[in-house]
Amino acid sequence: MGGDEFSEIARLFRPLTGGAPGAFDLLDDAAVVSPRPGHDLVVTKDAIVEGVHFPVGEAPALVARKLLRVNLSDLAAKAAEPFGCFLAVAWPQAYGPAERAAFAEGLGDDLKAFGLALLGGDTVSTPGPFTASLTALGWVPEGRMVRRAGARVGDVVAVSGAIGDGTLGLAAVKGEIDDPDGRLASRYRLPTPRLELRAALRAQAHAAADVSDGLVADAGHIGEAGRVAIRLDLDALPLSPPARRWLDAQSDRAAALIRLATGGDDYEIVAAFADTPPPGFTAIGAVEAGEGTRVFCAGREMKIAQGGWRHL
Structure with missing residues (x-):
């Protein structure tokens, strides 16, 4: 300049x-x-x-x-x-x-x-x-920052807000799906950081990460950092009304849920809690012994090639 x-x-x-x-x-x-x-x-x-x-x-x-x-x-x-x-x-x-x-x-x-x-x-x-x-x-x-590491076997895995609006919002911005009220596009363009949940996280969370690259990938980061395995149940995903309508219109429900769980841009928080998650969070899985992330839909384990966005 x-x-x-x-x-x-x-x-x-x-x-x-x-x-x-x-x-x-x-x-x-x-x-x-x-x-x-x-x-x-x-x-x-x-x-x-x-x-x-x-x-x-x-x-x-x-x-x-x-x-x-x-x-x-x-x-x-x-x-x-x-x-x-x-x-x-x-x-x-x-x-x-x-x-x-x-x-x-x-x-x-x-x-x-x-x-x-x-x-x-x-x-x-x-x-x-x-x-x-x-x-x-x-x-x-002091000493109260919630890290990715810290999840314990037996913990409940939970996520805030709704999952999938980010990736559907991008599709709406591109004109690939209908978004009559603009809610999905708005969620993509202007995500809401979940700052109101910090007190609950400090009090109860063993580990946490923000969901930016995709829920499966970011939950997996918690597992990697804590040297534990993560199990996710896609049927338990919290969805917004527009995302639920989109899902109901899809012929392959499992593939659609995988898209929502791996698409990224949600900017929610995935965390591990000792028991019932606090208000603002929905239980979607568990921390298990071992390593890796296992994803289930309708009781079947799903094979996912990529859990989220990769920068490199």
């Missing part, structure tokens, strides 16, 4: 600091995060690329809001309370002043909604597709 970079940062992004003292009005090369007594600092980072994580031509405000929300989903799964973030964004030529302003406005709206401050970052230009990365910071009482 040439010589206008710093003036644009001041105009678009300085207001998003909310006056946080450690951000220094984005005039320095670094920020300061003061310790919070009795708490651990939780740090997570996710990146998004146009044409990979969102469709080409998506509204810049929606892109910014989804970028923040996918990071907050990681903090939610760790039972952390978000408070700040750092942004790095690479503007392609197609992102002119209006698009950059819309991106900043969308980000600002969600920063305010979720109670975060922008503490710093970087902006550059790129000949490639739009790319952005956000680092989110959160607090959790």
Whole structure:
């Protein structure tokens, strides 16, 4: 952005600091995060690329809001309370002043909604597709972060919210399925990080992960980290009304359930609990001795080639 970079940062992004003292009005090369007594600092980072994580031509405000929300989903799964973030964004030529302003406005709206401050970052230009990365910071009482590791044999595996809306939402955005009320597309474009579940996770969860790549894959990460096996019952999947209607219209129910459980972009939380899961979660399986993830439908074990999205 040439010589206008710093003036644009001041105009678009300085207001998003909310006056946080450690951000220094984005005039320095670094920020300061003061310790919070009795708490651990939780740090997570996710990146998004146009044409990979969102469709080409998506509204810049929606892109910014989804970028923040996918990071907050990681903090939610760790039972952390978000408070700040750092942004790095690479503007392609197609992102002119209006698009950059819309991106900043969308980000600002969600920063305010979720109670975060922008503490710093970087902006550059790129000949490639739009790319952005956000680092989110959160607090959790000392020693209480819920890790992927920790699941125990006999635990109940449960998931929050509804599964499958993300992958069906992408199909709706592409025009591949009907979405008359736009609910599926909205769930894909603007996932809701389950931050309200952090108290329940701190109190009861032995392990947790956010469902971004696909339920089967992300539940499997809990098994791998804890060196245990995961059993999932697809007939128990919690589904939204639009996903239930889609499922009922499919000729191969097992294949359709597998699609919902492996499609990704749900940004729910899958967790292991000692017994009955708390409100907000639905039991979908169990932790067993051994290794790997076993998936069942109508009492039959299903062979799944890929449990979710692979980045490489």
